Amino acid sequence: xxxxxxxxxxxxxxxxxxxxxxxxxxxxxxxxxxxxxxxxxxxxxxxxxxxxxxxxxxxxxxxxxxxxxxxxxxxxxxxxxxxxxxxxxxxxxxxxxxxxxxxxxxxxxxxxxxxxxxxxxxxxxxxxxxxxxx
Amino acid sequence: xxxxxxxxxxxxxxxxxxxxxxxxxxxxxxxxxxxxxxxxxxxxxxxxxxxxxxxxxxxxxxxxxxxxxxxxxxxxxxxxxxxxxxxxxxxxxxxxxxxxxxxxxxxxxxxxxxxxxxxxxxxxxxxxxxxxxxxxxxxxxxxxxxxxxxxxxxxxxxxx
Numbered sequence: 001x002x003x004x005x006x007x008x009x010x011x012x013x014x015x016x017x018x019x020x021x022x023x024x025x026x027x028x029x030x031x032x033x034x035x036x037x038x039x040x041x042x043x044x045x046x047x048x049x050x051x052x053x054x055x056x057x058x059x060x061x062x063x064x065x066x067x068x069x070x071x072x073x074x075x076x077x078x079x080x081x082x083x084x085x086x087x088x089x090x091x092x093x094x095x096x097x098x099x100x101x102x103x104x105x106x107x108x109x110x111x112x113x114x115x116x117x118x119x120x121x122x123x124x125x126x127x128x129x130x131x132x133x134x
Numbered sequence: 135x136x137x138x139x140x141x142x143x144x145x146x147x148x149x150x151x152x153x154x155x156x157x158x159x160x161x162x163x164x165x166x167x168x169x170x171x172x173x174x175x176x177x178x179x180x181x182x183x184x185x186x187x188x189x190x191x192x193x194x195x196x197x198x199x200x201x202x203x204x205x206x207x208x209x210x211x212x213x214x215x216x217x218x219x220x221x222x223x224x225x226x227x228x229x230x231x232x233x234x235x236x237x238x239x240x241x242x243x244x245x246x247x248x249x250x251x252x253x254x255x256x257x258x259x260x261x262x263x264x265x266x267x268x269x270x271x272x273x274x275x276x277x278x279x280x281x282x283x284x285x286x287x288x289x290x291x292x293x294x
Contacts, residue, residue, distance in 0.1 A: 076248055
């Protein structure tokens, strides 16, 4: 690239042009370096982050929260995945400690069944009453 | 009767939800009834006592409410008090204990906070009554009051 230094008509007036390839190269280098260092978690890890609730901020999942406890819980999830644990085992680890409430999607069981069935029951009752009172 | 049905259902639902909303939330169950996760944390103060029941107390020198329970921990009887400093620095810890009083028979450092999560903690302070066999018998969230101390001493006596 010394081409710019000796032959380019603008070289004498604008010495910085010589540095453009060097700057471009450096920019590319740092872009690649930072993207390699960022280590975005893989899809499986991110899916677990979205499934688990931040226990100190209720409305948010681990993926959304920057609470100190949520950050450590994310690290624990990542460590367990690296240790070869299954998704079910990781979910069970947190449920044993924080209860079903730690799951963003509550499981269907005896205590949550009314939650899932009540809306259907209310709609059915409404339709029945509409039909009888019309 | 049929015309009154929607109103009755609405009132019944309101009563049910009001009851659920106004009754106090159940105490955290978590690991109560299971074994204490192995204490492999860095030791800040060695535990030289005989094995027996203990009160695991999660605390931190940056936690202002933790100061309030130090006198309660100092006077609790029949067990040893094991402190787990959650996300704390040893120097800050020593200065804080020297200033406000030191109830701990042993202290471990949970620097990255992962042991706290293994216990099912939500924040400091929290306390766990652990029997001589290493089983968690009671999990208390928040500052320990004199009444909580009486309750824990009572639980301790009921242990086999």
